[in-house]
Amino acid sequence: MINPIDREALRAQVRTANPFPFFAIDNFLEPEFAEDVHAAFPSFEEVSRLGHKFTAVNEKNKVQVTDSSLFPAPIHALHTQLAAPEFLELVSYVMDIPRLIADPELAGGGIHETGPRGHLDVHVDFNYLPDRQLHRRLNILVYFNKDWQSKWGGEIELWDKDVKTCHHAFMPIFNRCVVFETSNISFHGVAAVRCPEGAVRKSFAAYYYTKEAPAHWTGDVHSTIFKARPDEYFKGKIAMPVEQAARSLQEGWRGVKQGIKGVLGKNG
Numbered sequence: 001m002i003n004p005i006d007r008e009a010l011r012a013q014v015r016t017a018n019p020f021p022f023f024a025i026d027n028f029l030e031p032e033f034a035e036d037v038h039a040a041f042p043s044f045e046e047v048s049r050l051g052h053k054f055t056a057v058n059e060k061n062k063v064q065v066t067d068s069s070l071f072p073a074p075i076h077a078l079h080t081q082l083a084a085p086e087f088l089e090l091v092s093y094v095m096d097i098p099r100l101i102a103d104p105e106l107a108g109g110g111i112h113e114t115g116p117r118g119h120l121d122v123h124v125d126f127n128y129l130p131d132r133q134l135h136r137r138l139n140i141l142v143y144f145n146k147d148w149q150s151k152w153g154g155e156i157e158l159w160d161k162d163v164k165t166c167h168h169a170f171m172p173i174f175n176r177c178v179v180f181e182t183s184n185i186s187f188h189g190v191a192a193v194r195c196p197e198g199a200v201r202k203s204f205a206a207y208y209y210t211k212e213a214p215a216h217w218t219g220d221v222h223s224t225i226f227k228a229r230p231d232e233y234f235k236g237k238i239a240m241p242v243e244q245a246a247r248s249l250q251e252g253w254r255g256v257k258q259g260i261k262g263v264l265g266k267n268g
Contacts, residue, residue, distance in 0.1 A: 001033045001081050010094045019160045019167045021095060022180035026173075028142060033074070034175045037204070038144045040072035044200045047113050058226045061118030061193075064205075066110040075111060075204065082140060082206045091208065095181060097137050100208045109205040114154065114193050118201070122163050122189035123226045125182050125207075130221065134209035139188075140179045143172040144202045152195040161185035163227040172201055182207070183216055187227060 005025065014021045029037070042050070044063065051065035065071070068079050081087060083102030092100045103109065107129065114120075127136050141156060148154070148171060155169035156178055169191065170178055180186060193201050 001030055001077065002087065003027060003030055005090060007090055007094055011096070014094055014096075019158060019165075020181055020183060020186045022158060022168075022178065023094065024168075024170055024179075025177045027175055028177035029078075029175055031175075033077075034144075036074040037078050038146065038174065038202075040074040041111070041113070041144055041202050042072070044113050044115050047111060051111070058121040058123070059119070061116070062112065062114040062120060064108070064110055064112050066106040066108070068104070068106060068110065071111065078142070078204055079106070079110075079206065082142075082204075088208070091138065091140075091179065095138060095179070097181075097208075097210065097214075099210055099212065100137065101134065101210060103134075103207055103209060106206060109207055112203045112205050114190070114201040116193060116195050116197055116199070118193045120190035121226045121232075122157065122159055122187050122229055123224050124184060124187055126223045127182070127184070127217070128221045129209065132209075134211065135213050135217065136182050136207055137210050137214065138179060138208040139182055140177065140206050140208070142204045143176045143178075144174055144204070145172050146174045148173050148195075148201075152193065152199070152201075153191045154193040154195070154201045155191045157189050157191060159187040159189070161187065163187050164230060166229075172203060183214065184218075189229075 010023050010025075014023055017023065028034075042065075047063045047065050050067075050070050051063045053063045054060060068076055071079060083104070088100045088102060092098055108125075125136060125139065128134070129136070145154075150171060154172050156172065157166045158168040158180065159166050170176065180188065195201065
């Protein structure tokens with residue numbers, strides 16, 4: 001279901017990649033399978049019913065469905081292929097990360113759809129799954145957008161560690177795959193989606209992990225960290241800090257409530 005890949009050429013390409021290790025492949029899936037997956041994508045209305053819709057400052061008008069039991073058969077087959085031992089071994093070799101582990105729960109992954117005026121700000125991803133003691137190492141994104149026009153935006157952007165320069169911006173065109181290492185400098189985002197009403201940016205995402213910590217890990221566990229682009233002054237100075245403060249208050253209140261429940265449970 002995945003077209004043959006020249007592993008040696010790809011490994012050499014990754015070694016010189018900038019601003020962090022990555023590769024991109026067009027015509028990633030066999031044509032018939034890619035068509036089947038494309039045809040199986042639910043409508044934006046359907047995924048909105050099935051999944052989680054983001055409405056925050058940093059991530060807006062995007063929906064994700066992570067529960068693989070809800071996937072149509074071709075999309076479930078893609079999920080299986082990306083987690084297959086043979087593909088894991090190939091990606092491990094190309095990216096030089098031994099013993100990669102696929103995530104059957106697709107935390108943060110699965111079906112992604114972004115409608116008009118949607119966006120995903122520049123960020124680095126969460127780096128650890130405490131409940132399973134897994135370190136996040138790679139992202140894989142496969143796109144299923146036919147006749148996507150450049151004026152519609154929606155590029156996946158790879159930025160430098162200071163979020164001053166965007167080194168690459170890949171259009172989310174049909175059957176394109178992008179894989180990149182996740183680290184404390186792998187800043188990436190999705191440009192504003194400017195497609196017309198009725199059009200939707202569609203992709204499938206999966207993440208790979210290792211039991212072993214990467215060499216750059218300092219022991220700091222963090223959730224997603226957002227940074228404003230150079231031209232996003234208001235967002236960087238006002239909107240993002242306000243939302244982060246609100247999120248911190250919510251998380252703190254959840255902790256207080258859990259503590260109260262624990263005390264009441266002991267006293268009950």
